[in-house]
Amino acid sequence: MQLDALEAAVGLVLEPGDVGYEDEVAGFQTGFAQRPYVVVGAASAAEVAAAVGYAAGAGQPVRVQATGHGLPGAYEGGVLVTTRRMDGVEIDPVARTARVAAGVRWGQVVAAAEPYGLAPLNGSSPGVGAVGFTLGGGLGILAREFGYAADHVRSLDVVTADGRSRRVTPESEPDLYWALLGGGPGLGIVTGMEIGLVPVARLYGGSLSFDGREVDPAAVLAVYERWTRTVPSTLTSSFAAVPYPDAPGLPPELRGRYVVSVRVAYTGDDGERLVAPLREAGPAFADTLRWMPYGDSHTIHSDPAVPHTNYGDSAVVSELEVGAVARVLTRTGPGAGAMCVVQVNQLGGALARPAGNAVPYREGRFLVRLVAMAGRAEARRILDPAFAELAPRTLGRAVNFAFGAGDRTEGLYDAETRKRLAAVKSEYDPANLFRG
Structure with a gap:
């Protein structure tokens, strides 16, 4: 043509x-x-x-x-x-499924499912694309209870390198189905997918935020790590540390503040009891923990909505060694030379269950993400030594959280998964037409 x-x-x-x-x-x-x-x-x-x-x-x-x-x-x-113009969403409340087109963002799916008391397994930001998030695995707000978003895909519509439009299911083309979910965008262009929804209309969630200049961030991290050993799999949480600049565009309560926070999403009834140990970490300057409709779940993390420059990567670790992460916090804190974001997600629960897809490192207990608001060279100067602190416990990297470092493929998959993905790539895209 x-x-x-x-x-x-x-x-x-x-x-x-x-x-x-x-x-x-x-x-x-x-x-x-x-x-x-x-x-x-x-x-x-x-x-x-x-x-x-x-x-x-x-x-x-x-x-x-x-x-x-x-x-x-x-x-x-x-x-x-x-694909942003392909933005249709269809909900089947009886089957508890949603059909989403390639350009749909998670906020659209949440809004469409909410009237039926249903929820997708979306991430923390309503502006992220549902398809790309899911092809990379999809670590969502309710992940420890329900697993990865990829675990709940019924079918995918995909255009492969031969120009064919295929409806791919576990029955029709099991190898391609397995590889697309977790293997990312290198096997074709997904134009739509059918996903399962979960019966969640509200949750207990929000964040506890501490001033890292008044409360030792490493002490909050230690409290958090001990606490994660006690909570049920119906609770999904993360720890974050962000030194905000004293910039006019930021909310007054964040300007110049080193914010250390714990974020929580829980579908059980005793949330206040479960989070009580976290409040013992020190005086919080903000506490947004509350019952909320699922449509407000994006407020738990309040991810930035404005495009910006960033570079970073991730490490799936077998255990959270508090001393090593404390050294990471020192390297990425207010003295780092660039604004850095540290986020630690507790894994386990349903995330550890085997599934028929290519999402690797399910045995990992935590995911550590490090991002610098800087160009590649400056970011790597800060972040490479920080990742080195985590190396002894690192199993690999997460595809969705290789923030600009996705051109480095080492560590994205274990050896067996990589070998199987390569075989599927050779069958469906032998000329390596699809990149990225």
Whole structure:
């Protein structure tokens, strides 16, 4: 297919210099330049297939973007397929399922399911794309109770390298189904999926926030680590430490403050009793723990909604060695030279259950994420020594949390999973058409 034929088959095709090109390639991550030769703004699976056919004929690699939260790094050339215009959501309240198109964000799915007393296994940010999140595994708000989002996918609609649109299920194409869920975007372009919903209408959640200059962050971390050994799998939580700059655009209560917090999401009835030990860590300057409708669950983490530059990575660890993470906090705290975010997620519970997909390292007990609001070189100066502190307990890295470091593939999968993924890649995309 020639470019003029692609333009005839697709509503939006842009090249560098065209009006709208810069807006189309822009994403949530602003630190990495994307300069594809051709951008296709797809509005249907047929347009995705046309873009794939064009790229294959032109010998150009293909990348896909919905929201741009998970960019693996900078690149130039190839074909970028943007899917944000494919934004349909359909709820089946009887079957407890949702059909979501490629560009749908989690906030849309939460809003559509909430009237039926149902919830998806979404992440902490309503602006993240549902499909990309799930293909990377999907560590969500209720993960310890229900598992990864990938564990609840019924089927996927995907355009593969041969230009075919397939409905992939565990029965129809078990190897491709297994690999897509956890294997990321390198096997095709998913244009939609059917996911299971869970019967959760409200939860007990929020955060306890401490001033890290008044309360020792390492002491809060130690309290948190001991506490995680006592809680049921119906409770999902994380620890975070963020030194905010004294910047005018921030809320007054955060400006110049080193915020150390514990976030909680719990579907049981005795939340106040369970969180009581956390309040003993010291005086909290903010306490938002409360009962809330599930539609307010994004307020637990209050993730930033404004695109920004960041670089980081993650480590799935077998145990949380408090001393090592305390040294990480020292390296990434107010004296780091750049604003850094440390987040520690408790794993286990349903996340440890085997499932028919490629999500690795289910035996891990914690996930540690480190992100610097800086360019790659400056971020690695800070973060590489911090990750070295975690190395003795590190099992591997998490695909969804390789913040700009996704161009480094080592550690993303264990050896057996990598070997099986390579076999599926060889069968469905032997020319390595799909990148990223």
